[in-house]
Amino acid sequence: MKRATYKDSGVDLEIYAESMSRLPKLAAQTFSNRVLQLDGGFAGLFQLNSEQIRYKNPVLISCTDGVGTKLKIACLAGNHRTVGIDLVAMSVNDAVCCGAEPLFFLDYVAMPKDDPDLLEQIVCGIVAGCRQSGCALLGGETAIMSDLYQVGEYDLAGFCVGVAERDNIIDGHSIQAGDVLIGVESAGLHSNGFSLVRKIVFEMAQFGINDIVPEFGQSVGEILLTPTRIYVECVRKLLATFGANDGIHGIAHITGGGLEENLNRILPQNRKLKINPCWEIPSVFTWLQKLGNVDPDEMNRVFNMGIGLVLVVRSDLAETIQNSIEFRTWNIGVIQ
Secondary structure, eight states, rough: OOOTTGGGTTOOOHHHHHHHHHHHHHHHOOOTEEEEEOOTTSOOOOOOOOOSSOOSSSEEEEEEEEETTTHHHHHHHHHSSSSHHHHHHHHHHHHHHHTOOOEEEEEEESSSSHHHHHHHHHHHHHHHHHHHHTEEEEEEEEEOOOOTTTTTTTTTEEEEEEEGGGGGOOOSOOOOTTEEEEEEEEETTSOOOEEEIIIIIIIIIHHHHHHOOOTEEEEEEHHHOOOOOHHHHHHHHHHHHBTTTTEEEEEOOOOOOOOHHHTTTTSSSSSEEEEESSSSHHHHHHHHHHHHTOOHHHHHSSSOOTTTEEEOGGGHHHHHHHHHHHHHHHEEEEEE
């Protein structure tokens, strides 16, 4: 009688070991002196306070998210080096909305079989995202599940932990009438609405992943895989200069649900938005709207439409704050 082996069931432990051997050097690129060495341990260790950084009354802030069906675009294009940036961005951009300093990040990769080259590409993107946001890739998990995923597919999930002084947590309570909404440009689609994107581009318009779109001078894959912009460094500099709940009263990461829905999440009950749609909408959105004959309200509800982050700021500081931001910005409205 043949003896059953793990390899027969779809998991090759030798290839798995090769995959794992490539990751420590990548993760180490994100480490600071606050990461404590624990080679071969079952968890990652992170020191909250250090000689350079001291928190008096720290509150931990955690976020988790994935990349969604944008991963299908990566698989079609055979380009897996940017979705890791998306994975990190979706969590750290949420964390910084509370005024947090992102501390560390954990990833979860689910695959149908071990593929060291693919895993290395994915983790290279995660490392890039962690370095952009100043957080350590402290650990992760790679799950091999041949019965759940088809060859050529995988899934990603990420988890970020940040910290803020209790008195500096931004929760929207200081938002008041007259505050100005500063919209910060997105890099494009970011990581939301890709089920609709794929329906429009591949089903309705019948594009192939490598087809060149003349008005962009890029392939479909290049357009759709533009990574999510990470706003951590920008926001941290602004908070250090203008103060949480002093100059900056609220921050909203614009993801699924669009501008109004995400802003309403941080508004006090007695406040309303007055939005001025004055910003320049990136051509990728107008291209998709035209291809799919999408109703404007649907576009605004599904996509960020060119605004990836909104700062709610004191009116007397609005111009100064706006001029301090490295990305393109617009005064897009006011709090009533």
